[in-house]
Amino acid sequence: MNDHAPSAVRREFRTLLRLEAVCEFSAVRAATLAVRDWLAGKGLPEADLGAWELALVEAANNAVKYAGAEARQRPVTIEISCGERDVEARIIDHTAGFDWPTEVDLPDVDSESGRGLFLIKSLVDQVTYLRHAGENVLVLRRARPVSGGEILPDVCQLQNHLAEVETALTDMTAELASSYESLVALFRYSSELGAHTDLKDFSHRLLKDLMQIAEADCAVLRLISHDGKKLETLLVLPGEANKSLPSVALVGAVASVEIGAARDREDIWFGPEEPLGPDDPLCAVMPVGNGICHAFYVANQLVGTATLGRLMADKSFTAAQVNLLHTFIDFLAIQIVNARLLDERTVARVTQRELQIAADIQRSLLPSKIPSCMPFELAAACQSALQVGGDFFDIIPASDGVLLLVIADVMGKGVPAALFAAVLRSTIRSMPQLFDQPGELLATANRTLFPDLSRVDMFVTAQIAFLNPHQQKIITASAGHCPLLVWRRDAPAAVALGQSGFPLGIEPLTRYAQTETPLPPGAAALLYTDGLSESRNAAGEMLGEKGLLRILAWAAAQTSDPQTGKHYLLARLADYCGHEPLTDDQTLILIRHVV
Amino acid sequence: MNIQNKDSQTSVVTDLLELVAANAAQVRDEIRAALPATCVCLDLDLSELTFLDSSGLGTLISLHKTMRSRNGTVRLLKPAPNVQQILELTRLHRVFEIVNG
Numbered sequence: 273m274n275d276h277a278p279s280a281v282r283r284e285f286r287t288l289l290r291l292e293a294v295c296e297f298s299a300v301r302a303a304t305l306a307v308r309d310w311l312a313g314k315g316l317p318e319a320d321l322g323a324w325e326l327a328l329v330e331a332a333n334n335a336v337k338y339a340g341a342e343a344r345q346r347p348v349t350i351e352i353s354c355g356e357r358d359v360e361a362r363i364i365d366h367t368a369g370f371d372w373p374t375e376v377d378l379p380d381v382d383s384e385s386g387r388g389l390f391l392i393k394s395l396v397d398q399v400t401y402l403r404h405a406g407e408n409v410l411v412l413r414r415a416r417p418v419s420g421g422e423i424l425p426d427v428c429q430l431q432n433h434l435a436e437v438e439t440a441l442t443d444m445t446a447e448l449a450s451s452y453e454s455l456v457a458l459f460r461y462s463s464e465l466g467a468h469t470d471l472k473d474f475s476h477r478l479l480k481d482l483m484q485i486a487e488a489d490c491a492v493l494r495l496i497s498h499d500g501k502k503l504e505t506l507l508v509l510p511g512e513a514n515k516s517l518p519s520v521a522l523v524g525a526v527a528s529v530e531i532g533a534a535r536d537r538e539d540i541w542f543g544p545e546e547p548l549g550p551d552d553p554l555c556a557v558m559p560v561g562n563g564i565c566h567a568f569y570v571a572n573q574l575v576g577t578a579t580l581g582r583l584m585a586d587k588s589f590t591a592a593q594v595n596l597l598h599t600f601i602d603f604l605a606i607q608i609v610n611a612r613l614l615d616e617r618t619v620a621r622v623t624q625r626e627l628q629i630a631a632d633i634q635r636s637l638l639p640s641k642i643p644s645c646m647p648f649e650l651a652a653a654c655q656s657a658l659q660v661g662g663d664f665f666d667i668i669p670a671s672d673g674v675l676l677l678v679i680a681d682v683m684g685k686g687v688p689a690a691l692f693a694a695v696l697r698s699t700i701r702s703m704p705q706l707f708d709q710p711g712e713l714l715a716t717a718n719r720t721l722f723p724d725l726s727r728v729d730m731f732v733t734a735q736i737a738f739l740n741p742h743q744q745k746i747i748t749a750s751a752g753h754c755p756l757l758v759w760r761r762d763a764p765a766a767v768a769l770g771q772s773g774f775p776l777g778i779e780p781l782t783r784y785a786q787t788e789t790p791l792p793p794g795a796a797a798l799l800y801t802d803g804l805s806e807s808r809n810a811a812g813e814m815l816g817e818k819g820l821l822r823i824l825a826w827a828a829a830q831t832s833d834p835q836t837g838k839h840y841l842l843a844r845l846a847d848y849c850g851h852e853p854l855t856d857d858q859t860l861i862l863i864r865h866v867v
Numbered sequence: 868m869n870i871q872n873k874d875s876q877t878s879v880v881t882d883l884l885e886l887v888a889a890n891a892a893q894v895r896d897e898i899r900a901a902l903p904a905t906c907v908c909l910d911l912d913l914s915e916l917t918f919l920d921s922s923g924l925g926t927l928i929s930l931h932k933t934m935r936s937r938n939g940t941v942r943l944l945k946p947a948p949n950v951q952q953i954l955e956l957t958r959l960h961r962v963f964e965i966v967n968g
Binding site (some may be wrong): 381 | 885888889922924925926929932952957959961
């Protein structure tokens with residue numbers, strides 16, 4: 273299929289001679305004389321002729337000497353290849369063969385045999401002995417003298433030689449010229465890379481240049497789809513409006529040279545002898561002529577295929593042009609992969625930035641210091657499982673020393689959740705007249721936030737607690753949030769209290785019940801988010817409300833200081849979770865009626 | 868090949884054209900057969916010898932051993948440069964007396 277192997281930089285002109293001799297000493301001797309004459313005609317000097325004659329005689333004699341009865345029926349073959357720089361001989365015999373010794377030394381001076389191999393090795397530059405079953409090949413190579421002072425080749429031979437050299441030179445020049453063009457082009461592309469981020473535009477210009485340099489009439493560039501299942505068309509050149517190519521599935525029934533090239537990882541040539549299949553999508557843009565399809569890979573991953581075509585059927589691409597195709601497209605492949613990686617990194621950076629913004633918003637919403645409200649003292653904590661959680665709490669001092677406590681969990685993450693937390697915060701803060709009526713406050717906040725929340729399918733659970741230092745009680749209302757947990761000195765167990773309505777954003781006209789809970793001296797109350805009660809241990813078991821109540825009772829019994837109590841609580845929670853990572857935000861406000 | 872007995876002690880072999888695997892054993896045997904028992908000096912005139920291979924070298928060694936056994940010598944007369952080269956290459960020029968000119 274492909275007879276366009278890249279041409280050698282310098283093609284050597286070699287002539288060949290092949291002789292078969294009957295397996296007898298006299299016959300092989302005659303053959304070596306024939307070789308000598310032939311080599312003399314090639315202009316080898318006398319010293320070389322002598323060396324070759326003796327080396328061949330020794331080799332051929334061995335082939336005869338060690339031939340068994342069967343091998344004696346078969347000829348000894350001598351092949352000579354004479355080049356400009358060396359001569360190579362192959363002596364093929366059918367003996368059992370022998371192990372070519374690693375060191376070939378002269379035998380004792382009195383020995384009447386054993387000098388053959390030594391002579392061969394001394395007379396040629398390179399000896400290779402290939403031993404096969406039933407056939408052995410001895411390959412001998414000897415360089416020709418560099419300056420052939422004695423050589424007087426005939427004019428015809430000289431002309432042939434000259435023609436060969438000229439062809440080689442022309443090839444070299446063409447190759448150099450195209451290499452230079454491609455190098456210049458690639459450098460130009462490299463310098464433009466920073467300025468051009470549009471991959472399609474970049475590919476378009478590169479492909480157009482390639483077409484021009486490689487003398488192609490049309491080109492198709494396809495890239496593998498993101499799911500890796502099909503080849504999608506990026507470019508069809510020349511880009512006429514009516515030329516559009518549908519994607520082709522990598523695995524499918526369509527016979528396509530592009531799929532074939534991608535599958536077999538080799539260039540596929542098509543032309544008059546091997547036309548495109550009737551169903552090949554390329555038929556639409558390359559109906560006649562010939563072309564080559566090259567699939568390109570980066571890090572062993574298919575990136576796409578590039579096809580160059582010519583309208584003229586009888587003019588196929590040369591080896592140099594195919595080299596150009598490879599160079600350009602492999603360069604493009606790297607740019608494509610780089611661009612894709614850049615895209616992924618950009619997305620990751622944007623996401624990272626968004627999370628950072630959200631985290632900043634959320635942090636700014638939390639009270640910078642916890643006000644006191646004697647005889648009540650407070651402690652609060654908010655730890656996020658992810659960079660930004662939906663949890664939020666607020667402690668708002670109002671006139672007459674009262675406090676409004678807010679704890680909420682926005683269902684959602686990122687900037688939108690943080691923004692809703694911010695809106696909820698300011699909505700509540702804007703209604704100080706309703707602080708002592710938490711139920712009414714939640715209902716109003718729900719009405720205000722409902723349109724925005726429902727539009728984005730988000731909702732918020734919240735609990736609001738009104739703390740009046742003069743009344744030793746806490747008034748709470750809950751919008752789908754965790755209940756208030758209370759512990760008293762006179763009762764060993766903590767309890768969960770309060771009713772709950774819909775979360776904010778579910779139902780515009782929800783009413784929220786209020787619960788008044790006395791907080792006698794020594795009592796502790798806990799507002800929290802479900803991240804606490806839904807903590808899981810290594811076995812995957814959830815702590816639950818009851819578990820949290822036990823921890824609260826234990827912590828409250830240990831200390832009457834809310835700050836210390838908070839640490840006890842969090843430490844116990846951490847113990848429970850063990851090494852399990854935090855899966856949800858944990859936010860709490862601990863209220864203590866200090867004695 | 869021609870074998871002449873110059874005198875009772877000296878024999879001269881001339882007209883050796885090639886000494887190769889094809890004729891090495893035969894040459895050896897013919898010379899041995901023609902040598903008088905009194906011969907202690909065997910001169911091999913190599914001036915006509917155009918080619919010598921390792922089998923031919925074997926013949927020279929064999930004759931050398933024959934002559935040595937009777938306290939005689941083998942001399943190689945006027946070898947051509949290519950023959951002399953082979954003798955030197957195989958270091959047999961140290962074994963034989965080579966007479967040039």
